Amino acid sequence: MPLLIIEDNRDLVQVLSEGFAENGFSVDSAFSGEEGLEKISRGSYGCIILDIMLPGIDGLQVLDTVRSQGNEIPILLLTARDTVEDRVDGLNRGADDYLSKPFDFRELVARVNALLRRTADRQHSVLRCGSLELDPVSRECRIDGKPLSLRRREFDILELLLRNENQVFTRENLISSVWRKEYNGSSNVVDVHVKYLRDKLRPFGCDTLVVTVRGVGYKMNCPEYS
Structure with a gap:
């Protein structure tokens, strides 16, 4: 680059x-x-x-x-x-x-x-949060060693939150970082994708790792910060 x-x-x-x-x-x-x-x-x-x-x-x-x-x-x-x-x-x-x-x-x-x-x-390092592992290079996600299939935006949101653990991101921050010029103007696009992400994490008991900060946005709350 x-x-x-x-x-x-x-x-x-x-x-x-x-x-x-x-x-x-x-x-x-x-x-x-x-x-x-x-x-x-x-x-x-x-x-x-x-x-x-x-x-x-x-x-x-x-x-x-x-x-x-x-x-x-x-x-x-x-x-x-x-x-x-x-x-x-x-x-x-x-x-x-x-x-x-x-x-x-x-x-x-x-x-x-x-x-x-x-x-x-x-x-090139694998990102971890409790039992969740994310490999940015291979774009693979695993929980307790089991693969979890994520769509592009879901993966990108999760990677951004994991890289900046416990940092709050507003919806505007997430749009700027994840969607960039591809943003279509939908007011709830971030909330919808976070819901999809949580739905996929829920069967593993990991949906609570993505925390809503009311009136602000979202952050990743790994066990050590609980």
């Missing part, structure tokens, strides 16, 4: 794009926060390199929006803001790494490679 560079300095974007291309990466770019969010919503990227000081929506607002949608794509903040407070704030808001300008391009490449390896390891 390509990298996405969100940076308003076009000369820097060109230099970075050429450098990453020489290291075997494909690169896409955006020059404002708004353009970056639009590309994230309709594209698939391996990592985002994000400047903080952008025109319009700044980089931290982009970061907040991406994380509020449940999107776990690796994000590296590449910025001239270099105080400890800036770094702590960026990391606490969901950035995976932080590199201050000026920087050595070799270090940037190494950091991006590290984030991609970490993501690959996480995606």
Whole structure:
């Protein structure tokens, strides 16, 4: 998957794009926060390199929006803001790494490679919640070792909730993360698919793992959080 560079300095974007291309990466770019969010919503990227000081929506607002949608794509903040407070704030808001300008391009490449390896390891691990196991790679679900057949949206909802255990997702978050551009505008589409999912989990006594947070949305409540 390509990298996405969100940076308003076009000369820097060109230099970075050429450098990453020489290291075997494909690169896409955006020059404002708004353009970056639009590309994230309709594209698939391996990592985002994000400047903080952008025109319009700044980089931290982009970061907040991406994380509020449940999107776990690796994000590296590449910025001239270099105080400890800036770094702590960026990391606490969901950035995976932080590199201050000026920087050595070799270090940037190494950091991006590290984030991609970490993501690959996480995606290839089996997700577990009590007796339920979900394999994102083979897209198989098992409960007590018995296979459970799930449709695409059911699987995607369950995977998102499992990856973000005990985190509440609004219906809008789920639509943005699971349906994306395929959303048809149905007001109860999330509730319907969660019902289907629970119906399939119920014979195994696992339907209560998907919890309704009244007036907000849904979360995964694994036994250790009971």
